[in-house]
Amino acid sequence: MSEVTTTDLYEVTMAMSYLREDMHATATFSLFVRDLPPGRGFLVAAGLEPALDYLARFRVQRSDIRDFSAALHRPPEDLADLLDLRFEGQVRAVPEGRIVFAGEPLLEVTAPLPQAQLVETYLLTQLCHQTAVASKAARCMLAAHGRPLIDFSLRRSHGPQAGLQSARLGALVGFAGTSNVAAATRFGIPASGTMAHSYIESFACEEDAFRAFARTHPGPVTFLVDTYDTELGVLTAARVLSDLRRGPGSSIRLDSGDLGLLARRSRALLDAADLANVRIIASGGLDEYAIADLVSSKAPIDVFAVGTRVGVAADAPYLDAAYKLVQYDGKPVMKLSSAKVTAPAPKQVFRLPGCSDVIALRDEEPPRGGTPLLHTVMRAGRRTGPPDSLAAARARLGADLAALPSAARRIHHPEPPVPVTSPRLEALTESVRESLTSGLAGHPGTNAPKR
Known part of the structure; x- marks a missing residue:
């Protein structure tokens, strides 16, 4: 399936009309x-x-x-103007890993109108899904208070591509590894995996399963201990690890039940077997809320494996995002629809200490102590530099989290900072609004929107 046709049909119909009407002037869209x-x-x-x-x-x-002509039931000749259309515009964007808030542009596209319009849907799908998942994953990192996290999301993700993205985003925020082999090899993420309950069930007993697994995999191993009776499983794992002298670096995994209680009992059993260096990994429906509860209860869990709830950002699986035209042919434009008013013109976001952000016009000078969030990352359809790295994104996120007010970092009932609008942007917004309102009021048969 072509990435070009991975779009909403109305993007195509609008682009066709723009081309037919010779509307090639430069447009800026803000996401x-x-x-x-x-x-x-x-x-x-x-x-x-x-x-x-x-x-x-x-x-x-x-x-x-x-494909377009088939979808539109129109002959290919009607779409000839679209052939060989490329993206030749400019992109200004917030780099990956930066913290952002409501109303702030994540990305602005400036290009000939048909080009800027036709890429809308794909850009929204990329930034919305990945920002939602990265935000959930970052909250898990905060909740874990330094304990390693592993991505186990692939099997419950919304398709293989979403699973690949989730693994990458886990690495971006600081996860220690992923179970996703494709993501591990593509992005250089450490691969991590244990065994399933089906493996245990395939043998006559747990001990046979553990010993067989250890024979196949020399070095540290991880045993899943809760297929039947968790405490008996821990005792069996301890016996096998002691017999084989495979304790250092090895682990047991708890995947169900009261993880806090089971972790305490498991730790006691392992310590009694002189296996204090065997780690406890917990998995099974974990997210930042469950992790925070386990950490606050001082459960002796060394590693958290997170899957479903993080990979699909279960409690907030979508973002109310928009890609709106803010300027065309040098003229600022805006939308006046109720509850969906947009601010006109290309913008910049300036970050002040404490994440006190100011949304301003693109050409404004930064306020004292303010640094711009949006950077030019593409000109004339080409990147302005080499691809960014996950390590660089992690570093940016770490710095931003350190500067974020504690109320915004809270797992329960967080309070996000609210950006302010610069006086110049406020004045322009009011001017464009008044111009549009007066124009609508003077147009025959049109009711001006109420202010």
């Missing part, structure tokens, strides 16, 4: 999140790198024209 989901004190910008890859290779080919 932002209107409101943070409930239970979020911040978002982690993510998805930019694959979005830039897409824009760099964007080109409408004959096969795309055939």
